[in-house]
Amino acid sequence: MPELPEVETIRLGLQKYLVGHTILDVDIRMAKIFQGEKKNVIGAKITDIKRIGKVLIVELNNEFLIAIHLKLTGQLIYRGERVSRVPRVSRVKIGGELPNKFTHVIFHLDRNSVLYYNDMRKFGWIRIVENSKLKMQSFFKDLGPEPFKDLTFSKFIKIVQSSKTPIKLVLMDQKKIGGIGNIYANEALFDAGIDPRRPAKQISEEEAKKLYSSILKVLKNGIKYGGSSDVNFVNALGEDGSYQEHFLVYGRKGEKCRRCGLVIKKIKLGGRGTYFCPACQR
DNA sequence: AGCTGTACCTGCAGGC
DNA sequence: TGCCTGCAGGTACAGC
Known part of the structure; x- marks a missing residue:
């Protein structure tokens, strides 16, 4: 979830x-x-x-x-x-x-x-x-820096520019960056206007700056709305979050882009559903 | 080293 | 109505 x-x-x-x-x-x-x-x-x-x-x-x-x-x-x-x-x-x-x-x-x-x-x-x-012994455990010893913690912009741009895989997969790779999953990767790339398929290393410094702030923005909003209960997330009391009501691309295949009105496309990237606006994200 | 596909599970939506 | 397929917020591991 x-x-x-x-x-x-x-x-x-x-x-x-x-x-x-x-x-x-x-x-x-x-x-x-x-x-x-x-x-x-x-x-x-x-x-x-x-x-x-x-x-x-x-x-x-x-x-x-x-x-x-x-x-x-x-x-x-x-x-x-x-x-x-x-x-x-x-x-x-x-x-x-x-x-x-x-x-x-x-x-x-x-x-x-x-x-x-x-x-x-x-x-x-x-x-x-x-x-x-926590930090010696398999999952934790390889975990990358985290937004709001140790993921500074200078670390971020180094991570991005050192990989030729699609930028979306870099964002979701927990060994590179900790905490981002499929929903927020989709939303951050939409907010930044970047095509999720772009090889990460060809993202410019200016685009990386925008993407970095988009990541912080969508994560912050996710927390503000108590998470996304698109399927079955509930909080510690069993209540829903409402961020799913604020999705701009995730799950919106065939619907109109909220920015330009063209149709949101869905493709597969690294086996995961990937939503984007072919006009706004380049 | 780093990428891709598959496995782990269950439920549900959509197509026929 | 019902069967079949594919898909779902994540990782770990095998194989190239």
Whole structure:
């Protein structure tokens, strides 16, 4: 499901509701999702929630942490005393009642609270890791610099100009840049007026400047609108985001370009659906 | 080194 | 109505 803005939306929710809770037990219903020893987190208190790229990090008051990757369809939903009402859940196809058939891990917390991990396609994972060993893990050791963190413009232009692959694939390559996925790559390239097929190294400095600020802009907007619930993203309370209502190209094949009125095209790039306006993006 | 295709899963939309 | 195909926000890995 989620890219940087969706994961950040969940992080903000979890930070509000989860910090301070103690983990009483972990109910693992699908073994492949949960990696590591649950005994290392039982009894620990949650001290903070962080995000590295598209991965959530639940910090504990011991020497372990919980790293969670939601991949395409993972959801983390909190229910407990700090939520005065159960939000109306409209777009979670799985319906409002929890747990359901897609609930694969349940964290039982103190004060009658619960954190559900749901994942229709079971691609995601929850990993118990020693604090000091996180950066040695396969996913993290190769992760590129991140927008809003260490992705400066001078790093960005070096990354872009050192690859001959299509610019869209460079934006989505987590080893080059952390956090951008298919939706925001499409939207950023539209905003910058750049054809997603262009070999990255032939992007000029001026275009790179525009693209850099477009990336920050679309990610910021994604966070502002609480993420995109185009399919089944929900925040930490199970509620929808609304950024899908603001998409300018993603998913708009055959519709009119909002800038010039010509028809949005869809092609495949690196196996992923790619939407663009042939007139505005060059 | 770096690219491409495929695998991992399940549900759903669209075509016939 | 129902079957079949392709597609979906992400990575990891095999093979060239």
